[in-house]
Structure formats: structure tokens, C-alpha cells
Amino acid sequence: MLFHEVYSVYFNAVAAILGEAVSGEITAKRITEIVNETAFSESVLMLPPSLKGEEWMLLGRNLQTLLRKPPQMPLTILQKRWLKALLGDPRIALFAPDTAGLEDVDPLFSAEDFIYFDRYADGDPFSDKVYMKNFRIILTALKERRKLKIRQKNRHGKKISGTFTPCKLEYSGKDDKFRLITVGGGHSYMVNVGRITKCELLDEHNENAMAFIPPAPRTDMLTFELTDDRNALERAMLHFSDCRKETRRLENGKYLVTLWYNSPDVTEIVIRILSFGPMVRVASPDSFIALIKERMDKQEKLRPG
Amino acid sequence: MAYSELIKDISRIRDYMREFFVYGFKNRDEMGGKSARSYDNERRRIESWLADYMSFRQDANGKNVFISVDTRAVARNPLYQAWKAKSFTKNDITLHFWLLDVLSPSEPKPLAGILDVFDGEYLPRFPNADPIDESTLRKKLKEYVDLGLILAEMQGKQMVYRLPEDNVDLQSWEDAVNFFAEAGPLGVIGSYIKDKFVTSADFFCFKHNYLLFAPDSGIMLDLLMAINEHKRAELELVGDKLLTVLPLKIFISTQGGRQYVAASSLQGKRAAFFRLDSIRKVKLLDAVPDYDAYAAAFEDYRSRLWGVAAGDSHLEHIEMTLKIGETERHIAHRLEREKRCGLVDQLNDTHWRFTADVYDAQEMMPWLRTFIGRIETLSCSNRTVENRFEADLAAMTALYGGDGHVVS
Numbered sequence: 146m147l148f149h150e151v152y153s154v155y156f157n158a159v160a161a162i163l164g165e166a167v168s169g170e171i172t173a174k175r176i177t178e179i180v181n182e183t184a185f186s187e188s189v190l191m192l193p194p195s196l197k198g199e200e201w202m203l204l205g206r207n208l209q210t211l212l213r214k215p216p217q218m219p220l221t222i223l224q225k226r227w228l229k230a231l232l233g234d235p236r237i238a239l240f241a242p243d244t245a246g247l248e249d250v251d252p253l254f255s256a257e258d259f260i261y262f263d264r265y266a267d268g269d270p271f272s273d274k275v276y277m278k279n280f281r282i283i284l285t286a287l288k289e290r291r292k293l294k295i296r297q298k299n300r301h302g303k304k305i306s307g308t309f310t311p312c313k314l315e316y317s318g319k320d321d322k323f324r325l326i327t328v329g330g331g332h333s334y335m336v337n338v339g340r341i342t343k344c345e346l347l348d349e350h351n352e353n354a355m356a357f358i359p360p361a362p363r364t365d366m367l368t369f370e371l372t373d374d375r376n377a378l379e380r381a382m383l384h385f386s387d388c389r390k391e392t393r394r395l396e397n398g399k400y401l402v403t404l405w406y407n408s409p410d411v412t413e414i415v416i417r418i419l420s421f422g423p424m425v426r427v428a429s430p431d432s433f434i435a436l437i438k439e440r441m442d443k444q445e446k447l448r449p450g
Numbered sequence: 451m452a453y454s455e456l457i458k459d460i461s462r463i464r465d466y467m468r469e470f471f472v473y474g475f476k477n478r479d480e481m482g483g484k485s486a487r488s489y490d491n492e493r494r495r496i497e498s499w500l501a502d503y504m505s506f507r508q509d510a511n512g513k514n515v516f517i518s519v520d521t522r523a524v525a526r527n528p529l530y531q532a533w534k535a536k537s538f539t540k541n542d543i544t545l546h547f548w549l550l551d552v553l554s555p556s557e558p559k560p561l562a563g564i565l566d567v568f569d570g571e572y573l574p575r576f577p578n579a580d581p582i583d584e585s586t587l588r589k590k591l592k593e594y595v596d597l598g599l600i601l602a603e604m605q606g607k608q609m610v611y612r613l614p615e616d617n618v619d620l621q622s623w624e625d626a627v628n629f630f631a632e633a634g635p636l637g638v639i640g641s642y643i644k645d646k647f648v649t650s651a652d653f654f655c656f657k658h659n660y661l662l663f664a665p666d667s668g669i670m671l672d673l674l675m676a677i678n679e680h681k682r683a684e685l686e687l688v689g690d691k692l693l694t695v696l697p698l699k700i701f702i703s704t705q706g707g708r709q710y711v712a713a714s715s716l717q718g719k720r721a722a723f724f725r726l727d728s729i730r731k732v733k734l735l736d737a738v739p740d741y742d743a744y745a746a747a748f749e750d751y752r753s754r755l756w757g758v759a760a761g762d763s764h765l766e767h768i769e770m771t772l773k774i775g776e777t778e779r780h781i782a783h784r785l786e787r788e789k790r791c792g793l794v795d796q797l798n799d800t801h802w803r804f805t806a807d808v809y810d811a812q813e814m815m816p817w818l819r820t821f822i823g824r825i826e827t828l829s830c831s832n833r834t835v836e837n838r839f840e841a842d843l844a845a846m847t848a849l850y851g852g853d854g855h856v857v858s
Contacts, residue, residue, distance in 0.1 A: 147668050148460050150538035151597065152642040154531070155456070156546060163547060185531070187455045187498040195540075202544045202576045211575050212551045219616045220643070222598030227639040228623060231630050240626035246618035254674045259635060260712075262757050264704045267787040284625060287653040300780075315522070316633055319658040319704040326655070362522075382472045383707035387658055389520040392475045394511070400475070405520065420816035423845035438850050440823035445847060447773060447826050 151218065154184040155192060160218065162196065163203060166210040173197065173208070226253035235271045239280045261318070268321025269339040279344040283325055286311045292347040293327075297340045309336065310350045333362060335409075363408040368428045369418065373398045377424035384417065401428070411436070453491055455498040456537035461730060463532050464665040466492040467517070468727065470504075471529070471662055474516025499531035521659040525652030527632060529664035530641040545582070545590045548572055549600065550613070558603060558610035561588060624650060632656050635700070636674075638667045660707040662727075672732035673697045673711045679734070680741035682716065685724060686731040695722070696738055698748050701758050710758050714744045721748050723758040754809055756790060761810030768811045768835065770804045770818060771797070771827040781824060788817065801826070811835045815842075822846075 150156055161179050165171045176196065180189045196204050204210050220228075230252040231237050232244060270276050286293045296306040309327035315335075316323050323338040371381055378400060382392065389405040406414050415436050418425055427434050457463060469476055470493075478489045493515055497504050500517060507514045519528065552567045553559060559567075565587060573579050591611055594600040601614050620627075624647055631640025633656060644650060663670075676683040676697045685693045695713035698721060702709050709726040716738070738744065754765060774781045782802050785794045792806030808814070811830050818828065818839060830836045 146597070147636075147638070147671050148533060148536055149597070150536040150542055151546065151599065152534055152645075153456070153536050153538070154534045155538070156543065157534075157645050159543065159547065185455050185498045185535070186501045187494075191454070199576050199578075200540060202572070202579055203547050205575060211572050212547060214551060216547055216550045217616070218550060218646075219599055219614050220618055220620075224639055224643050225598065225618065227636060228618070228627075228643070231626060231634065234630070234634065236629070237626060240623075240629070242626050243619040243622035246616075253639075253671075254635060254678065258674060258677055258700055260699050260701045260752070261704055262701055262755070262790070263706065265787040266789075267783075284653070288651065313655045314653050315655045315657055316629070317657040318633060318660075379472075380706070383660075383662070384705070386472055386662055386707045387521045387660055389518050391505075391507070391516065391518060392473060393507075393509070394475050407522070416820045419819050419822050422815070422819050422842040423849055426849045434850065441847055441850050443823040444825060444843065447824070 147223065151221065155188065156218075158183040158188065158192060159196065159201075159203065160216045163210055163212055164215040166204060166208065167212050167215045171204075171208050171210075176208075222250075223253070225250045230254045238272050238277055241281075261321075264318070265320050269323055275342070276339065279341045280323070280338060282344045282346055283311060283314060283338065286346055287314065289346075290349050292350050294345040294347055295325075295336060295341055296343040297336060298342060299340065304342070308347065309334065314338075364405050365408045365411065365430075365433075366403060366405050367414070367418075367430065367433045368401060368403045370395070370426045370428050371400045371402055371421075372424050372426075373400065374424050377421060381421060381425065415440070453494065454537060455495050456535050457495065457532075458537050460532060460536075460665070460668060462488075463492060463495065464727075466496060467529060467532060467665050468662065470496060470515055471517040471519075474505075474518070475514055477512035477514055479512065495535070496532075499535060500528050503528050519661060521661055522655055522657050524661075525632070525655055526641065526644075527637065527659075527661045527664050529661050530638050532665060533638045533641075533667065534645075541582070541586060541590070545587065549590070549594065553600065553611060553613045555613045555615045558605060558612040560605075560608050560610050561591065564591075564611065620646060625653075628652065629654050632659065635702075636667055636671060638664060658704060662707060663702075663709055666709060666726040666729075669726050669729045669732055670700065670709070672734065673700060673726075676732065676734050680737050682735040682738055683713075684733040684735060685713075685729050686733070687724065688728045688730060693724075694735065695724075696741070696744055698745055699752075700726075703757070712748065712752070712758070714748065716744075720751055720760055720763055722760070753791060754807060756806070756808045756810065756813045759810035759813035761808075761812070763809060765807045765809060766811040766835070767807050767831040768805065768814065769827070769829050770821070770825060772802045772804070772821055772824045773800055773826045774802055774824060775800065778824075781821075812838070815839065 158180050161183055162171060162176050165175065176193050177189055180192050184192060195201050197206065197208065199206060225247060229247045229250045233252060233256045283293065293309050293311055294306065295309055296304065299305055310329050311325055312328045313326040314323055315326055325336040325338055327334045327336060371377060381402070385404060391403045393401045395401055418427060418437065419440065427437055469481060478486060481489050503517050503519050505516050505518050548568060552564055561584065565582070565584060568582050573581060591600060591602070595602045598614065600611050602609055602611055627640050627643050628650060631637045631644050632654065634640065673683065682694055682696050685695060687693065696716050697711050697713045699712045700709065701712055701723065710723040711726060712721045712723055714721050772781065772785070782796070785802055785804055789804060791808065792804050795803045797803055811832050812835055815835070815838065819842070828836065828839055
């Protein structure tokens with residue numbers, strides 16, 4: 146059963162509270178802290194009173210617990226079956242988890258149950274040995290906060306190398322690719338993991354936690370007017386639901402959508418906008434409208450009406 | 451009934467999350483005939499779960515609530531929170547922690563032995579407590595055995611209970627779980643496992659990630675059960691329509707934010723597609739003995755699908771020629787990676803041809819438009835497609851041709 150209280154934030158919060166109560170002394174203040182850290186914003190109104198007021202018979206009024214050991218919930222069958230199912234995904238080779246304990250478990254699903262029908266066909270080679278090795282080195286660097294020396298082939302096939310401070314590993318389900326986000330000198334650089342030919346761990350980077358917050362990606366905003374013809378409203382709302390957006394209703398079945406996107410993705414956004422044809426008309430900024438017009442003009446010249 | 455941030459049933463909240471997340475411009479009066487109180491309660495719950503992601507706007511039509519998230523900026527899908535808001539009774543939570551405390555992997559106990567510990571050690575600590583009755587405990591034990599949290603075994607003539615050996619090295623799974631909880635099917639289960647990690651650094655971030663798949667996880671799980679057990683399923687669709695079908699595959703769009711189940715109608719006809727967010731409930735029925743025949747027929751059929759539109763089952767031929775300059779070779783690469791069941795030929799130094807035979811060429815229209823600026827010829831055996839493309843192109847030229855394009 147997927148929707149069950151054993152997975153709830155309340156049970157998790159209470160487990161954390163009781164764990165601390167068993168191993169030492171818990172205070173009312175600490176209970177509130179744990180609830181605020183692990184549960185919902187209004188949980189503090191219900192959870193601590195039920196626990197402290199003995200309603201749940203887990204803590205006494207003196208905040209002593211009757212439990213003899215910290216609560217440890219075993220994995221459920223559902224969780225084990227999900228883990229087992231991951232073993233059928235080609236990307237699991239990148240992580241090489243220990244499969245012990247799952248021998249007699251049926252996978253919850255198989256990779257063949259799913260068709261990602263509009264995923265690009267040039268995804269990363271997840272089972273390639275060099276790729277796997279580089280991926281694991283990158284993960285180690287991220288965990289141990291170490292710099293990386295990376296050799297790669299750029300998009301023109303030219304070999305380049307450099308030292309990078311890794312920050313995040315970004316995956317795109319559409320591209321089926323990983324990209325390493327690196328930082329340095331106040332800038333952020335993307336490295337396609339699939340283009341890396343060699344990767345070496347270097348020393349720890351001395352960025353402290355605060356300074357290591359990567360520079361926020363530069364974002365741009367556009368607004369477009371959407372005409373709800375051929376179910377365009379629903380299609381566009383779902384299509385752009387991976388982006389930050391805000392929608393206002395205008396008159397006569399029209400809507401004004403404000404969309405924020407990372408500046409380097411402008412070409413991709415132009416393509417996504419074009420896919421909606423005349424149902425979407427970019428209203429601003431002029432620089433984005435110019436990009437659409439450029440394509441329309443080019444098209445007009447190719448096939449003059 | 452007093453308001454609670456916890457819920458008994460997740461189905462109603464699916465609608466609200468969708469409205470707030472996908473659209474976000476409807477006010478309380480426009481939420482599909484739901485009562486004001488119901489709206490206020492659901493909105494308050496979602497605010498409680500997703501406080502950091504909720505926004506509000508007041509305009510002439512009233513107050514609009516919406517969820518706005520740049521999915522690249524979040525390492526964890528916030529919509530999983532709904533799955534962690536299941537309501538429970540006082541007995542549920544008490545027995546959960548008492549059972550985990552009293553049982554162990556190595557010392558099985560019979561039901562009477564468990565009750566003895568409860569009566570002798572736990573209950574006396576709470577003078578006003580009601581005793582735990584045997585049938586309540588028996589029911590809870592059965593529930594936990596079904597969940598896999600407790601093992602039941604016969605010891606002589608009596609049933610004994612113990613915790614299972616936890617012999618999965620979760621530490622070794624941490625990176626995989628962090629990744630697949632966001633990028634894999636039924637990631638909410640991974641999110642449940644993630645909650646077990648004391649501290650887990652989020653090294654991963656995700657682009658083109660559709661968070662709204664999360665509320666449909668229950669429907670997906672039921673459909674996968676039907677697929678794997680080769681069972682027919684009764685689908686209750688939005689609008690109270692009931693259909694009995696044989697689920698075969700889950701189709702996921704990585705660009706459109708939609709998930710579908712491909713299912714056979716079982717009447718010898720081709721498969722149909724149903725969006726997961728349009729399915730209210732899935733009821734599993736009996737197994738179909740000749741499942742493999744249906745699955746094989748579908749495999750053959752899907753080789754000519756562009757996406758999820760089946761048309762009238764006649765193949766339509768489409769051809770598009772692109773002019774690609776010497777500095778635009780990435781466009782040819784785009785054709786190759788995005789062609790799906792189509793074919794790509796290089797005609798000369800500057801021209802590439804894409805051809806496909808699909809059941810519904812109309813479905814290709816959005817993709818074809820992404821090549822605007824480079825399309826030299828487009829022809830389709832279905833003239834409606836050709837005409838629609840030309841008409842849209844003319845409409846777009848008109849849209850961007852004048853100066854009156856700014857919306858105020």
C-alpha cells in the first residue's frame with residue numbers, strides 16, 4: 146500500500162523524537178525543533194501536544210519514554226520491491242549498490258514497462274566503462290568536496306582540459322544525460338559527463354560551506370499570450386510546468402503567461418514556444434520576439450508565399 | 451469534523467494540487483463545484499505541506515493560489531509531501547512504536563506474549579489508558595505482516611511474530627535512492643527511503659523534471675500491478691466513466707508533462723491511451739490467459755506510433771526536407787536524435803530529408819514546428835496535416851509581422 150501512515154512525516158518525526166528520548170533527555174524545546182525540521186508547518190500545533198499529553202502513550206508527562214531501544218522501522222516489502230526494480234534500470238550501473246538482502250524480492254516493475262516516447266536518442270552511455278568510472282569519480286569529488294581535473298572533448302571534437310570545483314550533478318530526463326555543474330571565480334560552468342574522457346580527483350577545495358553556494362544561474366523572463374484553441378491551455382500549462390511560471394486569465398479565452406528560464410537555455414525555449422504555433426504569441430521582451438521573428442523571416446525566404 | 455492537516459484519502463487532493471500547480475489562475479468559486487469549506491481546507495493543507503512553494507495573487511476575479519517551482523532549483527519533489535500526510539488513529543501510532551520496541555529479529559513472540567509486555571510494562575505507565583484488546587492487536591499484526599514490517603511464522607502449533615532481519619545495506623544505496631527518487635518511476639517510494647537517511651547531501655539536481663507526476667503515483671502503482679500480473683483492470687475515469695481494459699505499458703512524456711497507460715480494449719481492436727491524471731481509480735480484475743498475444747500485437751502496433759495518438763489505424767506518410775547550413779550541423783544531429791520511428795537521409799551538402807509512416811501524423815505538428823526557419827518542403831498523405839501546417843505558419847507570420855504584438 147503506497148499511502149500509509151508508516152511513511153508519514155508524523156511517524157518519522159515521532160521516531161526521531163523517541164530516538165533522542167531513548168538515548169538521553171529530550172526537552173519540549175527539542176521536540177518542537179524536531180517537528181519543525183521534519184514535519185509540516187502546522188504539525189507543531191498537533192504533534193507535540195499529543196505526544197506530551199500522553200495521548201499516544203509514547204512519552205510520559207515528564208518526557209521520559211517507555212521504549213527500550215531507538216525505534217528502527219525495517220524496510221517494507223514495497224520499498225524492497227522498488228529497490229529491486231532499480232536493478233533493471235541501465236543507470237543503476239553508475240551507482241553499483243550492494244544487492245544483498247534483495248535476492249528473494251520480486252521487482253515492483255521492469256524497465257520494459259515504460260516507454261519514454263519523446264526522450265532523445267543520444268543519451269549518455271551509462272554502461273560504458275569509462276563513463277561509469279568518471280561518474281563515480283565525480284560522485285566521490287562531490288562527497289569529499291574535492292576538485293577535479295577533467296579532460297573532455299568539446300562539441301567540435303577538440304580535446305580540452307581544466308581543473309574544476311564540482312558543485313552539482315544535473316540530470317535531464319528529456320536528454321537522458323548528466324551534466325556536471327562546476328563553480329569558480331564567481332561563475333558556473335557546465336561539463337557534459339558524456340564528453341569527459343578522463344577525470345582525476347585532486348585536493349579538497351577550500352571553499353567553506355557558505356562560500357560554496359554556487360552563483361545563481363542567470364535567469365530571463367518572457368511573457369506570452371496563449372489562445373486556448375485545440376486544448377492549447379492544458380498542453381502549455383503541463384508542458385511548461387517544469388519552469389517557474391505565472392498565469393493570468395485575459396478576455397476571450399486568452400491567457401497571459403509569465404515564464405522564467407535560465408538564460409543559456411534561450412534556444413531551447415524558442416523551440417518550445419514555436420512548437421505551440423499560433424496558439425502562443427510572445428508578448429515580451431523584444432529581444433525574444435526578435436528570435437522568433439528571425440526564424441519566421443528565414444522560413445518565409447525558404448518558402449515564399 | 452475539526453480541521454486536520456492529515457488526510458484519509460489522497461484522491462481529492464490530487465485535483466487541488468493539479469489546479470494550483472498546473473493552472474494557478476482559478477479562484478475559489480471556479481474550483482469545479484467544490485464547497486467553499488472544502489476548498490479552504492484543502493488549500494490550507496497544501497499550504498501546510500508546501501509553504502515554501504505557494505504564492506498568492508489578488509486580482510479583479512478574486513484571490514488566486516498557485517504553486518510555482520523551478521524544478522531545477524529543487525533537489526526533492528515537494529509534491530511527495532502529500533503522500534506523507536496520511537491520517538492515523540491513536541492506536542495506530544501507539545502500536546507502531548510499541549511493536550517495533552517489543553519485537554526483534556531474534557526473539558519471536560506469540561500474540562499473548564506481546565500483550566503480556568503491553569499489559570505488564572507499557573500500560574501501567576499511563577494510569578488513564580484503555581487496555582489494548584486482542585483483536586485490535588491481531589488486526590495490526592496482520593497489517594504489518596502484509597506491509598513486510600513483521601514476519602509471522604509457525605513455532606510448533608502457535609503463530610509467533612518477529613521483526614525481519616534488516617540485511618539490505620541501505621548506505622550503499624544512498625546515491626541511487628537520491629537519484630531515482632526524483633528521476634525514476636514511483637519515486638515517492640524512494641522518497642520514503644530517503645527519509646531514513648539521517649543526513650543526505652543532495653548532489654543531484656534535475657532539468658525537465660515534471661513534479662506533477664507525483665500525485666498520480668497511486669494510479670501508476672495499480673496499473674503496474676495489473677501489467678505485471680497480466681490482469682484486466684476497471685478504470686474509473688474523470689466524469690464517472692467506467693472502462694474495462696488490459697493495461698500493457700506506461701508511456702511517459704519527458705517533454706509534455708503527461709503520463710499515459712496504453713491498454714487493449716480486449717475486443718480485438720487496437721490499443722487506447724488514457725492519461726494517468728484522468729484516471730480516478732483502478733480496480734484489478736482477473737488475469738488474462740492470452741496476455742502475451744495482446745502484448746505482441748501492441749509491440750507491432752507501437753512501432754508506427756509517433757507518440758500516443760492512434761488516428762484511424764491507417765498509416766500516413768510524411769516527408770519534410772530541411773535546408774541546413776554548414777554552420778548548423780547540430781540541426782541534422784537534432785533530426786537524428788529526435789526522429790523516433792522516422793528515417794533521416796542526407797540528400798546533399800545542405801539538405802536533409804525526414805520521412806515517417808505513422809498512424810497519426812497530426813500528432814507530429816508541434817515537433818515539425820520546432821524546425822521553422824529551415825523547412826523547405828513538407829508533404830503528407832493526409833492533406834489536413836499539410837493544410838494545417840501551412841495555415842498555422844501563415845497565422846504565425848501574421849502574429850509576428852506587425853507591431854501590435856505587445857500585450858498590456
